[in-house]
Amino acid sequence: MTRMAKCSGLLAVCVLGTHVLHAQAPTQKPKAPRSPYLKLAESWPDAETLQQRRVEAEARPLFASHEPLAFTLKADFKAINKDRSEGSPNRFPATLSLGAGAKPLVVTLGTRGHFRLRQASCSWAPLRVEFSKKGTAGTPFEDQSSLKLVTHCRDNDDFEQHVLREYLPYRIFGLVAPLAFRARLARINYEDVATGKPLTTRYGMFIENDDDVARRAEARSIDIPRVPFKDLEAESLNLMMLFEYMIGNTDVSIVKVHNVKLMVNQARVIRPVPYDFDFSGLVDTPYANPDRRLGIASVTERLYRGPCRTEAELGPALARFREQKAAVLALYDSLPDLTPSYRKRARSYLEEFYSTIESKDRAKKAFIDGCEHGGGM
Numbered sequence: 001m002t003r004m005a006k007c008s009g010l011l012a013v014c015v016l017g018t019h020v021l022h023a024q025a026p027t028q029k030p031k032a033p034r035s036p037y038l039k040l041a042e043s044w045p046d047a048e049t050l051q052q053r054r055v056e057a058e059a060r061p062l063f064a065s066h067e068p069l070a071f072t073l074k075a076d077f078k079a080i081n082k083d084r085s086e087g088s089p090n091r092f093p094a095t096l097s098l099g100a101g102a103k104p105l106v107v108t109l110g111t112r113g114h115f116r117l118r119q120a121s122c123s124w125a126p127l128r129v130e131f132s133k134k135g136t137a138g139t140p141f142e143d144q145s146s147l148k149l150v151t152h153c154r155d156n157d158d159f160e161q162h163v164l165r166e167y168l169p170y171r172i173f174g175l176v177a178p179l180a181f182r183a184r185l186a187r188i189n190y191e192d193v194a195t196g197k198p199l200t201t202r203y204g205m206f207i208e209n210d211d212d213v214a215r216r217a218e219a220r221s222i223d224i225p226r227v228p229f230k231d232l233e234a235e236s237l238n239l240m241m242l243f244e245y246m247i248g249n250t251d252v253s254i255v256k257v258h259n260v261k262l263m264v265n266q267a268r269v270i271r272p273v274p275y276d277f278d279f280s281g282l283v284d285t286p287y288a289n290p291d292r293r294l295g296i297a298s299v300t301e302r303l304y305r306g307p308c309r310t311e312a313e314l315g316p317a318l319a320r321f322r323e324q325k326a327a328v329l330a331l332y333d334s335l336p337d338l339t340p341s342y343r344k345r346a347r348s349y350l351e352e353f354y355s356t357i358e359s360k361d362r363a364k365k366a367f368i369d370g371c372e373h374g375g376g377m
Contacts, residue, residue: 026079026083026090026091026092026093027090027091027093027108028089028090028091036222036223036224036225037224039220039221039222039264040222040224040264042220044266050218050266051218053215053218054215054216054217054218056143056215057212057213057215057216058216060142060143060144060208060212061139061140061141061142062140062141062144062147062184062206063182063183063184063208065184066171066184066185066334067185068184068185068186068187068203069098069140069184069185069186069187069206070098070099070186070187070188070189071096071097071098071099071186071187071188071189072096072097072188072189072190072191073094073095073096073109073188073189073190073191074094074095074096074097074104074190074191074192074193074196075092075093075094075095075109075193076092076192076193076194077124077190077192077199078192079092080092080109080111080125080127081111081123081124081125083110083111083125084111084117084118084119084125085111086113086114086117088110088111089110090110090111091108091109091110091130092108092109092110093106093107093108093109094106094107094108094109094129094193095107096129096141098139098140102139103135105131105132105135105136105139105141106132106135107129107130107131107132108129108130109127109128109129109130110127110128110130111125111126111127111128112125112126112127112128112148113125113126115287116153116278121153121287122151122153122154123153123154123155124151124152124153124154124155125151126148126149126150126151127148127149127151128146128147128148128149129146129147129149129206130145130146131144131145131146131147133145144209145209146209147206147207147208147209148206148207149186149204149205149206149207150163150166150204150205150206150207151163151202151204152200152202152203152204155200155202158286160202160203161338161339161342162278162283162285163185163202163203163204163205164185164203164335164337164338165282165283165284165285165338165342165346166205166277166278166283167183167185167205167335168282168331168332168335168346169243169247169249169277169280169282169283170182170183170207170275170277171183171331172243172246172247172328172331173240173243173274175324175327175328176239176243176320176321176324176328177236177239177240177243177273178236179213179216179217179236179263179271179273180213180273181207181208181213181261181273181274181275182207182208182213183205183206183207183208184205184206185203185204185205186203186204186205186206187201187202187203187204188201188202188203188204189201190202203337207275210261213261213263213273214263217263217265217271218265218266219263219264219265219266219271220263220264220265221261221262221263222262222263222264222270223257223261223262224257224262225255225256225257226255226376227254227255227257227262227270227376228255228375228376229254229306229307229372229375229376229377230307230375231270232254232262232270232271232272233269233270233271234309234313235316235317236271236272236273237272237306237307238306238309238313238314238316238317239317239320240260240272240273240274240306241304241305241306241307241377242306242314242317242318242321242357242367243274244274244280244305244306245302245303245304245305245306245353245366245367246282246302246321246350246353247277247280247281247282247283248280248281248282248299248300248301248302248349249274249277249279249280249281249282249299250279250290250291250294250296250299250303250305251276251279251280251288251290251291252274252377253377254272254376254377255376255377259274259275259276260272260273260274260275261273261275279299280299281298281299281300281301281302281349282346282349282350284299284300284345290303300349302353302366303370304366304367304370304371304372305372305377306367306371306372306377307371307372307375308368308371308372308373309367309368309371310368311360311363311364311368314363314367314368318357318363321354321357322354322357322358325354328350329347329350329351332346332347332350
C-alpha cells in the first residue's frame with residue numbers, strides 16, 4: 001500500500017488511502033463574537049433532558065480509562081507550528097490513526113493558548129483537535145466534537161516530562177472535588193503529511209471539553225468576568241483554593257476568568273473548576289515565574305489566595321484532602337515513565353502541604369490569618 005503521494009505547490013493535495021489532505025492550505029473557521037451573558041438568558045431544558053445529557057457526558061469512552069492512548073497524528077506540522085496568532089481561525093486538515101487496520105479519522109487541527117502558543121516558549125504549539133461525528137463511532141473519540149490537546153512544547157525528554165507532571169494535578173483535583181476536568185494521556189506518533197516520515201513520538205494530553213464538564217454538573221459553562229467570591233458556591237470555591245495552594249499555583253484568576261471555568265446551574269449556583277497547571281510549583285516548569293505583585297520569589301513558594309473563612313467553614317474541605325492523602329500520593333507511583341527524581345521531589349512537596357493541614361496552628365496561619373480580604377481573585 002502506498003503510504004503517501006508526493007505533495008507540491010501551495011495548494012498541494014496528498015492522498016492517504018482514500019483520505020485527501022491539503023498539506024499547506026488551512027481553512028478558516030471564524031468565530032462569531034458572543035456575549036458571555038447570553039447563556040444566562042437562555043431557557044433551560046427539562047429535568048429529564050439535563051439528566052440524559054449528564055449520563056451521556058459521564059460515559060464518554062475517552063475518559064473511561066487512565067491508560068495512555070496511542071495513535072498517529074498526520075498533518076502539515078511545519079505550517080501548524082508557524083500559526084502563532086491568538087484566536088487564529090486557521091484549521092489544518094489531519095488524520096488520526098488509532099492502530100493497524102483501523103480506519104483513520106479525518107480531523108482538523110488549530111493552534112490555541114497564550115504563553116505556550118508563543119514561538120519563544122514552545123516550538124510545538126498546543127492544539128485543538130476537532131472531530132466529525134461521522135467515523136468516530138466505536139472509537140475512544142465517539143461523541144467528541146472538539147478537544148484541547150496539550151503537546152510536549154519542545155522536542156526533548158525534559159519537556160515531555162512536563163506533560164506527565166501536569167497530568168497528575170488533574171487527577172488530584174478529581175479525587176478531592178465532585179466536579180473536575182478529566183484528562184487522558186496520549187502517546188502520539190507525529191508524522192509529516194507531505195513525506196509520510198515520522199517527526200517524533202511524545203506524550204500529550206487531552207483535556208475534557210468545557211461543555212461536557214458542564215453537562216456532568218447539569219449546568220452551563222460561562223465566561224463572565226469580575227465574579228466575586230461571595231457569588232460562588234462556597235464548598236466548590238474552598239476545594240479549588242485549597243487545591244491551588246496545595247499545588248502552588250497562583251496563575252489563576254476568577255475575576256479575569258483565567259485558567260478557571262465557571263459552571264452555572266438552573267438555580268444560578270456558580271461552581272469554579274480549575275485547569276492549566278503548568279505554572280504551578282508542583283509541576284515546576286523552567287519557564288514558570290510568579291507575578292511579582294504577589295510577593296513570592298518562586299512558584300514553589302505556596303500562597304493561599306482564597307476567601308476568608310472560619311475554621312468550621314474550611315473544615316469539610318480540609319477533611320476531604322486528608323481523606324484522599326494516600327490516593328493522592330499513590331498517583332506518583334502510577335506513571336512508570338515519570339523520572340524517579342521528580343517523583344521523589346513531588347511527593348515531598350505534597351507531604352509539606354499535608355503537614356500544614358494536619359497541624360491546627362499551621363493551617364490557621366496559612367488559611368485563616370493569610371486569607372484574601374479583597375473579596376475576589
